[in-house]
Amino acid sequence: MGVVVRQKVKGKGNPWWVFVYHDGKRISRKVGDKRAAEAVASEIRARLKLGQFGFEGKRPVPTFVQYANEWIETTVPATCKASTLRDYQDILRLHVLPEFGEMSLTDIKRGMVKDFLLKKLNEGYAVSTVTHLKNVISGVLNKAVDNEILPANPAHGLGKILKQKARGEAMDPLSVEELRALLETVQQYYPEHYTLFLLLARTGMRIGEALALQWG
Known part of the structure; x- marks a missing residue:
């Protein structure tokens, strides 16, 4: 159980959010400035102690495949070329959905995504290809963050691992x-x-x- 106050995007003028984690469930609300967010958080903590704060009536958390379908049908066509859309569809179908498709969004942890990417590298896929896999996963999870289903993107920052891998690869091509x-x-x-x-x-x-x- 916990109540956390923070900004989704750090910076002066950006809104503050209250995140509530209780009984394996979570909700988040945009409040305004830090002082107002702290006040709301204090009230929620008091209600939790009294057993007066519940999650009744909350909709079940979507699965990854449900959100991936929404992302590929709405977000990607509006921001990417048709060829990129086709590439992302193939990446989801061949790689990402078999791994994460039926999982609830809130069950996907950073370590799971990291292990998946490392597994693909070990299977012989190029760093550039695995980077595309990471970008697709991150794109779906970013949409979940924007819609307040996730407090943060578990795939955020994992590109650093792939860059380190790319720098460590020594090429010795055949003549x-x-x-x-x-x-x-x-x-x-x-x-x-x-x-x-x-x-x-x-x-x-x-x-x-x-x-x-x-x-x-």
């Missing part, structure tokens, strides 16, 4: 001769894999990205 020799060897001894190796050589894809491709 033209080495690449030609590799493709000739694969074509001769492993012809069933030649198309895959040729795709990797000509596009620079990671193996995880190539294996996720589908026809159509």
Whole structure:
């Protein structure tokens, strides 16, 4: 149980909010300045001690997939190109929804998102690809913050981890001769894999990205 007073966006002139966490549930309200928010928080704390503050009548917290559908249908078309919209739809369908789709928004924690991103890196996806995954997750959760369902975005700041990973990657590409020799060897001894190796050589894809491709 707890009552927290803070700004969602720090800065002079920005509103202050009161966040109430009680019996596994939470609500938030924009109050105004800090003094008014502290007064409201004190009253709520007193009512909680007396058992006079409840959450009756609150709507159930949406699942991630419910909010993702709303985000992809309203926010993304208004702010992104059609090609970006298609990319985000694919990212949700192939990666994000299988992991978080049926979870309640309030059950998604920062550690879960971090572990998911690291898992994708370990599976061979490029840092740039995993950054796109993070941006999609963060976009959905930001909408939940804006609509006062979440007090903060669990994915906020996780891009720093991906940047550190990118700086730590040392590239040692094959020379033209080495690449030609590799493709000739694969074509001769492993012809069933030649198309895959040729795709990797000509596009620079990671193996995880190539294996996720589908026809159509």
